[in-house]
Amino acid sequence: MFKSLTESLNSVFSKLRGKSIISEDDFNLAMREIRIALIEADVSLEVAKKFINDIKDKVIGEKVIKSVSPAQMIIKIVQDNLVAILGSEKSDLNLAVKPPAVIMMVGLQGAGKTTTSGKLALKLKKQKKKVMLASLDIYRPAAQKQLEVLGKQIDVQTLSTVTDEKPITITKRALVAAKNDSCDVLILDTAGRLHIDDNMMNELKAVKEIASPAEVILVADAMIGQDAVNIAKSFNEIISVTGIILTRIDGDARGGAALSMRIATNCPIKFIACGEKLSDLDDFYPDRIAKRILDMGDVVSLVERAAEIVGQEEIDKLQKKVKKGKFDLNDLVGMLKTLNKMDGIGNIMKFIPSSFTKKLSSGVPDDNKVKKYIAIINSMTEKERQNPDILNGKRRLRIAKGSGTGVPDVNLLIKQYDQMSAMVNKFSKVDHSKFKESDLMNMLSRK
Structure with a gap:
């Protein structure tokens, strides 16, 4: 959902981000392109006009053209306007009546x-x-x-x-x-x-x-x-x-x-x-849908869906291990099985900004590799899962034969595990009391 609108808005914002000063002509052109993007995304003409007029009113009020970071200010105003149009707050069912x-x-x-x-x-x-x-x-x-x-x-x-x-x-x-x-x-x-x-x-x-x-x-x-x-x-x-x-x-x-x-x-x-x-x-x-439209991701919804599928208790156990910097192949296979339950990598990537997924593209396994990796880990002994460092050439050959894969597959799995383990160590040193969703994206984006 919103894929074409997200791509069009990203194109508009990328042009604005490249400018230290945004002229009135630049702004008017951006608003025209946003209006076209809305209409092409099947937003009615009436709604598109209202959306653009509201943004113009707020931009003039904020004197955004002369601001220190005009592009970021405009993006923030667009985001706020999207949230307002979509309803501002989550609306629950009204069940506070005499049953049924x-x-x-x-x-x-x-x-x-x-x-x-x-x-x-x-x-x-x-x-x-x-x-x-x-x-x-x-x-x-x-x-x-x-x-x-x-x-x-x-x-x-x-x-x-x-x-x-x-x-x-x-x-x-x-x-x-x-x-x-x-x-x-x-x-x-x-x-x-x-x-x-x-x-x-x-x-x-x-x-x-x-x-x-x-x-x-x-x-x-x-x-x-x-x-x-x-x-x-x-x-x-x-x-x-x-x-x-x-x-x-x-x-x-x-x-x-x-x-x-x-x-x-x-x-x-x-x-x-x-x-x-x-x-x-x-x-x-x-607010979450607005972020997804603007390609800012929706990590909160992703975590909630994972908690619903795997259970909050399992999530808490993994969080405790991660905070201590501990992460072995038992944890990895659990995560891979969760990916399957959540309808695969493709479904999860919808909740993550494209700028982040592009950086991860070479390191994220596709759904076929996920099944292969589960088979590889299942072919290991408990000692090997807990201590991947002992996986020498002889052990890797045995694991490959037992899982119906090749040694290169086992090597690639271990390489990706090492990368995740390093990420976990980095995460364990973060002050979690001050941790925000944006911090997670920034930290993971660093290589």
């Missing part, structure tokens, strides 16, 4: 409402909420069966299906069932259409009146482009949307829909669906 809290999922057919309903149910289940799923989609073939299957996969209760039952009747029955079963949350997966029509909207209004939902979530395809504004406005004007979930984020390189829909509806983006797995539903943090 009803979440009404709305949107066009094909946006991924049913799958997203399952993802949201799983996320709430992990938060110790008792959830019930109910499908109101009697029009799309097998829609109700699809939700039932998803419910079984995540061990979440789904409302039983009754033949020829209408959406209003299903809603009433779902409310009674969720209350009787002491559910905390009831998710209503409403029917979508290929386009917005009166019948669709009248049905949604009727369901909303009966269910009195705590949240009305618009599920929208991030790849829909500039039409996102019209769709968001239509839903919001008729049924008052309270939040947005963007789907297919991983398949869109532009991402302008996120900026446009947030402004069009004045509703927060609550989550982004970033993959096909039911666990692939991330909280939407405006």
Whole structure:
């Protein structure tokens, strides 16, 4: 997501960074290029104009053209403006109502409402909420069966299906069932259409009146482009949307829909669906997304995802060892296995600035090498894992044969382990009480 916008903005900022003084013409040209980049990224013209005008107002107020570091000041103002447009702060679901809290999922057919309903149910289940799923989609073939299957996969209760039952009747029955079963949350997966029509909207209004939902979530395809504004406005004007979930984020390189829909509806983006797995539903943090758009990385989200997959206890154990400067091949194989669980190197690199990944490109193994390295370490004895210095030629040959690899592969693994070990030693000498995310990037960038 945002790949094309990130690349375009980087190109603009690189031109500014090369100047000690930025003239008014330089600034106006940069603003023109940023506006073009926004529009090419599917940001609506109205939003793009507002964005540029806000930046110009702030730049004039800061007298940035004459500042000591004008490029950095402009980048900071662009970042702040992106955060403001994306929503300033993370917006949580409003579940502080008498249970069951009803979440009404709305949107066009094909946006991924049913799958997203399952993802949201799983996320709430992990938060110790008792959830019930109910499908109101009697029009799309097998829609109700699809939700039932998803419910079984995540061990979440789904409302039983009754033949020829209408959406209003299903809603009433779902409310009674969720209350009787002491559910905390009831998710209503409403029917979508290929386009917005009166019948669709009248049905949604009727369901909303009966269910009195705590949240009305618009599920929208991030790849829909500039039409996102019209769709968001239509839903919001008729049924008052309270939040947005963007789907297919991983398949869109532009991402302008996120900026446009947030402004069009004045509703927060609550989550982004970033993959096909039911666990692939991330909280939407405006400040972190702004950093990713500006290619500043998002280490915080990366660490949080690692903690969720491996467990905070394991993360803490590794941190303690790292702080003491201790790091052996047992720790390395654990990290490599975590990479696999996190969908590989490519997925992780999305959270790291491109300027940093380019420096690491020769030292970071691809996903095929990760599997090979795991096999190599698994072929070592416990003593060898704890003391890599004893790995002489004879031992390396034995390990290569045992893992089905070659001695050069073993040598390369040890070389990369030595580099990581040196990094750990450097990290152990840092005052962690004063440690910041930016410090991590700067330290790792040094060779």
